[in-house]
Structure formats: C-alpha cells, structure tokens
Amino acid sequence: MIAPSQIKDIRIVSVKSEQLDVGMSKMHAMLSDNPMHKKMNNSYNLQLTGSILLANQHWLNFNSAIDEKIVQLPLKAVILVFVFTLLILISMTWTVKRALRPIDELAVAANKVGSERNFKALPVIGPSEVIPTIIAFNKMQSNLSKFINDRTKMLSAISHDLKTPLTSLRLRLEFIAPGEDQARMLDTIAQMEEMLKATLAFSKSNWQREEKQETEIVSLLTTICDDYRDRGINIQLKSHNKLVFRLWPIAFRRVIENLVNNSIAHGKDLQGNLDITIEALLTSGILTIYVRDTGRGIDKSQFKEVIKPFVRLDKARGTQNSSVGLGLAITHSIIEEHGGKLTFNNQKMGGLEVKITLS
Numbered sequence: 001m002i003a004p005s006q007i008k009d010i011r012i013v014s015v016k017s018e019q020l021d022v023g024m025s026k027m028h029a030m031l032s033d034n035p036m037h038k039k040m041n042n043s044y045n046l047q048l049t050g051s052i053l054l055a056n057q058h059w060l061n062f063n064s065a066i067d068e069k070i071v072q073l074p075l076k077a078v079i080l081v082f083v084f085t086l087l088i089l090i091s092m093t094w095t096v097k098r099a100l101r102p103i104d105e106l107a108v109a110a111n112k113v114g115s116e117r118n119f120k121a122l123p124v125i126g127p128s129e130v131i132p133t134i135i136a137f138n139k140m141q142s143n144l145s146k147f148i149n150d151r152t153k154m155l156s157a158i159s160h161d162l163k164t165p166l167t168s169l170r171l172r173l174e175f176i177a178p179g180e181d182q183a184r185m186l187d188t189i190a191q192m193e194e195m196l197k198a199t200l201a202f203s204k205s206n207w208q209r210e211e212k213q214e215t216e217i218v219s220l221l222t223t224i225c226d227d228y229r230d231r232g233i234n235i236q237l238k239s240h241n242k243l244v245f246r247l248w249p250i251a252f253r254r255v256i257e258n259l260v261n262n263s264i265a266h267g268k269d270l271q272g273n274l275d276i277t278i279e280a281l282l283t284s285g286i287l288t289i290y291v292r293d294t295g296r297g298i299d300k301s302q303f304k305e306v307i308k309p310f311v312r313l314d315k316a317r318g319t320q321n322s323s324v325g326l327g328l329a330i331t332h333s334i335i336e337e338h339g340g341k342l343t344f345n346n347q348k349m350g351g352l353e354v355k356i357t358l359s
Helices: 021-030 036-041 075-116 133-160 163-175 180-203 217-232 249-267 327-337
Strands: 007-013 045-053 058-066 212-216 235-238 242-245 276-283 287-291 341-346 352-358
Touching: 075 133, 133 163, 163 180, 212 217, 212 249, 217 235, 217 249, 217 276, 235 287, 242 249, 249 276, 249 287, 249 327, 249 352, 327 341
Parallel strands: 235 276
Antiparallel strands: 007 045, 045 058, 212 242, 276 287, 287 352, 341 352
C-alpha cells in the first residue's frame, strides 16, 4: 500500500500504442528510461497508461493492456472446448437413458400384460424414485394373475358340477309320459347343457395358454375356408399371397370359425342363399380381417349387445346350432386379448360385415 503522503504527483493518460498523439510525447520521453515500459509499449496494445511521482522522486509507472495474441483464441483451444463439450453431452445422454431404462421396461411389461397376459415380475432395480412403481406394478400383476386363475377355476367348477343334476333331470324325464310338457322340459335341459358346454369351453380357452408366434394368415384362412367348403358352404377368400402376423394361431382360428358359424346361422338372404366372404389385409403393421355375409344384418342399436355373454337376438333364439349367445362374446374377448378391435357394420347391398383390426 502507498500512503497518500508519499504521492507527490499522478499522471494518467489513455492511449493506443498504434497511434500516439503529440500530447503524449513528453510522457513517453519521461518513461523512456524505464526498460519495462519500453518492452510493454512495444509488445502491448496499451489501453491506459499512468505514472505516480513518489516522495523519493521516483516514478511508479502502471498500465492496463491486452496482449493481441491473447485475444485471438488458438484453434487448438477451440477444438479442445468442442471435444470436451461433446464428451459431456454424450455422458449426460447415457446417464439419462440408463436412469430411464426401468421406465421403458415397465411400459413394455404393461403392454405385454394387456396384449399377451404375460405376468412376469420385473427386476426391482433402477433409480430410487422408480423402485416403488416397479414394486407396485409387480404386485398388481400378481393380484391380476391370481384373480384370473381363480375366476377360471370357479367357472369351470360350476359348469362341471351342474352337469350332474341336469343329467339326473333328463333321466327322470325319460320316465314321464310323452307329451308337450315333457318335450318342453327336455328342450330346456338341452339348452342348459349347451350353455354349460359353451361356458366350460369359454373358461378353458386355449389362447390363455398358447404362445404368440409369427403366423402365415393366408394359409390359416385358406385351411378354414377349405374345411367349410367340404361341408357345402359357399365361402370365398380375398387376400394377398402371404401375410405374416404375430398372434395366437389357435385362438385366432377360433375367432374366424365363430364369425363364419354366426354367418351360417343368420347370414342367409331372403331367397335362402348364403354367400360368405373373408378378406385379409396387412398395411403398415396393422392386420385387418373382414367377414361378410348376405343376410339381413343387425340393427345398429344391437351392435354392443351381441358381444355380451348369453345375449341372443330374436332370430337366434332356440338351441339349434348351439346358439347360446357365447360365440361373439368369446370372439370379442379373444380380439381384446390380442389388443385389437372388433366392429360391426351393415353393408349397403345387404348383409353384415364384421371387421377385425389387430396392431
């Protein structure tokens, strides 16, 4: 520190080393004996120059200057800054993806639960904020799987146990004198037996156990159509040569057969003729199947009703053709298990069009 009493004179002048004015000549002449000043004046672009005269008659010179070489940032430094910035960004991206990986796995598992009933517990690893969600998801899967199994077992048990009393009733009716009452009671029992049979089949659906696999759709549909043609059914297939899609083949075959059986039962035109057409399309990973017939269709107000279990339209009442109201319900259930959609539409030229969409 320099005490104020030691300062005799202060001279401060703002200059530029490239262009000195005349008023500074005396100042530089006074400072010319200082070799440090000469060096700085020759090498630097001076912004502010000053001198302080001390009490001992010595001059204290100072200046603020910027080396022009420093202003020009070297290319090497620019490259290093760029490389370090890139490395930091890559590291941050990797860290964020690693932290979010459990969430991606959770989304995939949730999709499999909805479309494939794949109840597989996820490993409880990841950020502390995500672990409680994974634990809750695993618990939900376990409870859902247990609920489905318990419901299936209960439905199977009820359907199986009811067969015994129905058989007993049928045997007792055989000893009653033939008549109208006996015939009606036998018809009622037959209807109940068909309902139990369909319910038991519904509870033991094969699609709950088989694995999804890549299936050649056209070959599967061709086989189904050939089987119905052998029974004298007029059925046509419109499709490309090859369509491959991942699904449950046994369950999907059951879907198509249920829809065709529904058309056989209710799809005849006014002259009693039956024409069934199946069309398959695969566009942008979306499989679309159309099953069309030539019947009178279904009233729009009944579209949501026909997919409910044991719901039958007026023209379907009775036990013939095993029509107990579970065919379309099973079909709708299987399509939903695939994560797809089942819709109905009445054609302009007559007949019902059932559309299956799987993605």
